Amino acid sequence: MQLEKDFFKRDVTQVARDLLGCKLSVSREGGVFRSVICETEAYDGEFDLACHASRGKTPRNSVMYGEPGVWYLYLCYGMHWMLNVVAGPKGYPAAVLLRGCEHFAGPGRLSKGLGLNGVFNGLPAKRDCGLWIESGERQPGEIFSGPRIGVDYAGPEWSAKPYRFWFSNA
DNA sequence: CATTCGATCGGG
């Protein structure tokens, strides 16, 4: 089952949590490649100093202000594409970073492995666009949370927030 | 216009 807009139109930390166990799906050469999402991070609004929207709306982060369920990709460190999905109601800038899937460890490896780049930025996470997310099963009691990675610049309060979620399948 | 600095990764 493809996840619909209402799934993403909720509190971003809840969305980040519920994405664990879901399947990131890419259509390629007539077939579909699926990978279970096992690590995510939430970026929650303009007051979140780790969020790109913390300094207001800019050309880069504008898709975060739009409809939920839309891909937000940007280039980081000049070489890695970060794959995010917009969450929360329209007008509220929030997104979930997909940090890891069963086949790929790390957000940069994930995008590279799937051949993703900026052309997906702003496209809806729908099957028609070739990149979407399907619901999946999850084992109860296997979810963990902790601080986000690489956001020390956000200051002690916001870098310490337990906005990173992962689960153990093994 | 110049400079800084990343939501990273791999190599030494």
Added chain:
DNA sequence: CCGATCGAATGA
């Protein structure tokens, strides 16, 4: 620990 690598953001 450090370098790669480049566009966005900031400040002069």
